Amino acid sequence: MFITNLRPQALRRLGLGYEDVAAGHPGLVYLNAQGFRSDSALGSRPAYDDIVQAASGLVWLNEQVSGIPYFVPTVLADKICGLVITQSVLAALHHRDRTGQGQHVEVPMADTMLAFNLVEHLAAATLDPPEGPIGYSRALSSQRRAARTADGWMCILPYNDRNWRDFFAFVGRPELADDPRFGTLPDRTRNADELYLLAAEFTPRHSTAEWQAFCDSASIPAAPVLSLAEAANSAYATEGGLLRTAQHPSEGAYHLIGEPVRFQTTPARLHRHCPRIGEHTDEVFAEIGHRPSA
Numbered sequence: 001m002f003i004t005n006l007r008p009q010a011l012r013r014l015g016l017g018y019e020d021v022a023a024g025h026p027g028l029v030y031l032n033a034q035g036f037r038s039d040s041a042l043g044s045r046p047a048y049d050d051i052v053q054a055a056s057g058l059v060w061l062n063e064q065v066s067g068i069p070y071f072v073p074t075v076l077a078d079k080i081c082g083l084v085i086t087q088s089v090l091a092a093l094h095h096r097d098r099t100g101q102g103q104h105v106e107v108p109m110a111d112t113m114l115a116f117n118l119v120e121h122l123a124a125a126t127l128d129p130p131e132g133p134i135g136y137s138r139a140l141s142s143q144r145r146a147a148r149t150a151d152g153w154m155c156i157l158p159y160n161d162r163n164w165r166d167f168f169a170f171v172g173r174p175e176l177a178d179d180p181r182f183g184t185l186p187d188r189t190r191n192a193d194e195l196y197l198l199a200a201e202f203t204p205r206h207s208t209a210e211w212q213a214f215c216d217s218a219s220i221p222a223a224p225v226l227s228l229a230e231a232a233n234s235a236y237a238t239e240g241g242l243l244r245t246a247q248h249p250s251e252g253a254y255h256l257i258g259e260p261v262r263f264q265t266t267p268a269r270l271h272r273h274c275p276r277i278g279e280h281t282d283e284v285f286a287e288i289g290h291r292p293s294a
Contacts, residue, residue: 001028001029001030001031001089001093002016002021002028002029002030002031002288003031003032003033003085003089004016004031004032004033005032005033005034006032006034007034007035007043007044007046008032008034008038008043008044009044011032015290018030018032018104021288022102022104024289025102025288025289026100026101026102027096027100027101027102028102029089029092029093029096029102029103029105030102030103030104030105031085031088031089031092031104031105031106031107032104032105032106032107033081033085033106033107033108033109034047034106034108034109035047035048035051035052035055035108035109035110036055036108036109036110036111037106037108037110037111038106038108040108042110047109047110049071049075049076049077049078050071052077052081052109052110052113053071053072053076053077053113054071055110055113055114056077056110056113056114056116056117057114057117057118057121058072058076058077058113058117059071061117061121061135061140064135064140065140065141065142065144066142077109077112077113078109080112080113080116081107081109081112081113084107084112085107088105088107089105092105118134120136120139121134121135121136121139122134123135123136123137137189137190137192138188138189138192141192141193141196142193143192143193143196143197143200144192144196145196146225147199147200147203147211148200148203148204149203149204149206149207149208149211150204150205150206150207150208150210151207151208152207152208152224152225153208153224153225154203154208154211154212154222154223154224154225155221155222155223155224155225156199156203156211156215156220156222157220157221157222158220159185159220159221160185161177161183161184161185163218163219163220164177164182164188165177166218166220167199167218167220170214170218171202171205173202176198181194181195182195208224212224240258241258242257242258242260243255243256243257243258244256244258246270246273248273248274249273250276251273256270
């Protein structure tokens, strides 16, 4: 198995293109993940996370909500594409296990993120001819934000008809459940700005703890807004081992991000620590048949 994120022309210069590495290795799974498709006019362009956010429509989506074309404050494209790379490699390995045949797999980041963003935002433009513009209106509402409580901020997310009836009853406005703007999910989606503005008038009447107790009793999804440090150091995270301390043989103690997925039979464990730069270079080259020149 060979995985790289170098651009195709750089790989060819290094003698590490698919044809070079796969020669004599019919079972090789070779995956490269660059910014743009190698057979496109953009295939030679460099790309990092911000570039892919811009090229895939994600920055535009942010601008629709805030009026500012900002980047998501996390390397979202890199991480999502990493998950797709993993899925793609596993699919190719499964094919090899069944047939003995390897293959060349390409995961262009721009394509991956464009597909990711279109899942809900293709929306009314799904049909041909389209019934409306691209964009899921509820997600693009400028009022879709955390709710102010009497002592903080929360995400309070009534979703189905019953949730909203219970919400309106709790704030003393049960008649709003029969308002034609808010009676059904399609109604609420069309009138998302009005609904969120109205809800924002009610949420400061109760504390975060009071809202959480009510939402739990009514099966309404809700959670307080936590800082990243608060989330990482919460009892939930620490009890689940999501952030723990490990001892590196050369670098000393460090914080380790745990595996969030739980496998009943094959639980994840730390096989080895993060390698130092170049630590496994000779080992990797040896596996693909390259020998250092004399």
